[in-house]
Amino acid sequence: MNDMRLFERAATVDEVKIRAKDVNVHYGIAHALKDVSVDIGDRLVTAFIGPSGCGKSTFLRCLNRMNDTIAAARVTGAIELDGQDIYDRRVDPVQLRAKVGMVFQKPNPFPKSIYENVAYGPRIHGLARTRAELDEIVEKALRRAALWNEAKDRLQSPGTGLSGGQQQRLCIARAIATEPEVLLMDEPASALDPIATAQIEELIDELRQTYSVVIVTHSMQQAARVSQRTAFFHLGHLVEYGETGDIFTNPRDPRTESYISGRIG
Ligand SMILES: Nc1ncnc2c1ncn2[C@@H]1O[C@H](COP(=O)(O)OP(=O)(O)OP(=O)(O)O)[C@@H](O)[C@H]1O
Numbered sequence: 220m221n222d223m224r225l226f227e228r229a230a231t232v233d234e235v236k237i238r239a240k241d242v243n244v245h246y247g248i249a250h251a252l253k254d255v256s257v258d259i260g261d262r263l264v265t266a267f268i269g270p271s272g273c274g275k276s277t278f279l280r281c282l283n284r285m286n287d288t289i290a291a292a293r294v295t296g297a298i299e300l301d302g303q304d305i306y307d308r309r310v311d312p313v314q315l316r317a318k319v320g321m322v323f324q325k326p327n328p329f330p331k332s333i334y335e336n337v338a339y340g341p342r343i344h345g346l347a348r349t350r351a352e353l354d355e356i357v358e359k360a361l362r363r364a365a366l367w368n369e370a371k372d373r374l375q376s377p378g379t380g381l382s383g384g385q386q387q388r389l390c391i392a393r394a395i396a397t398e399p400e401v402l403l404m405d406e407p408a409s410a411l412d413p414i415a416t417a418q419i420e421e422l423i424d425e426l427r428q429t430y431s432v433v434i435v436t437h438s439m440q441q442a443a444r445v446s447q448r449t450a451f452f453h454l455g456h457l458v459e460y461g462e463t464g465d466i467f468t469n470p471r472d473p474r475t476e477s478y479i480s481g482r483i484g
């Protein structure tokens with residue numbers, strides 16, 4: 220049995236989707252992220268865990284260049300998507316963000332209808348030829364985000380009129396409507412009730428059949444449920460990274476051990 224497990228572990232070599240090398244982020248003079256190097260696998264869910272302020276969101280934003288939009292942020296190091304440097308001058312950040320979609324910590328629907336929130340991305344990227352095709356994309360995204368039943372009779376109402384948890388699911392629908400290759404989710408379930416949380420976790424599991432998913436979460440149970448790889452951050456450092464089961468049952472670094480057993484955080 221043990222031998223078998225060792226064999227399985229040795230046989231698991233991730234196909235790399237995103238490779239980060241020596242990434243540092245400064246906000247003005249504050250050094251928020253320190254020499255982070257990590258390979259993020261394709262068709263896997265990777266969880267980022269760690270205490271508040273340790274740099275999880277900062278690092279997540281590096282992966283689709285969202286830090287470009289923060290004037291004080293300075294990013295150095297290298298990040299490759301499928302072997303291509305995403306910080307290359309020739310890369311259009313808007314195109315990049317269609318491939319590497321993001322769901323933010325706070326729901327941020329556009330001040331438009333529910334339908335338009337989801338249809339916006341597919342429309343600007345030319346994913347539908349007809350109105351019927353666009354309707355289909357919108358319905359599919361809302362179904363996958365577990366919002367269809369609540370939204371189907373009010374598609375023309377403003378997205379901002381939904382409850383907080385519904386808005387978060389709308390933002391998830393918006394992010395997956397363009398079929399991104401990588402989905403970055405920053406605490407996507409923090410505003411959701413247990414039922415919606417379970418639905419989103421199911422969606423995450425479904426998405427990893429085709430995509431690479433990175434999720435930031437404060438819930439150790441959630442990380443253990445949804446992810447296959449876990450990265451533990453502490454004070455701007457990536458302290459430990461590996462198979463989720465290993466990180467939770469057999470952490471190597473005392474800081475990881477303290478965090479997962481609830482002693483720091
Ligand atoms: N826009 C910003 N301007 C200046 N400093 C920032 C900015 N965003 C984050 N920071 C700082 O960078 C550090 C890391 O923040 P970050 O938001 O990445 O942490 P986090 O791990 O996501 O925390 P949390 O779990 O609370 O969301 C913190 O010290 C934070 O104050």
Ligand SMILES: [Mg+2]
Pocket residue numbers: 275276277324405
């Ligand atoms: Mg954060």
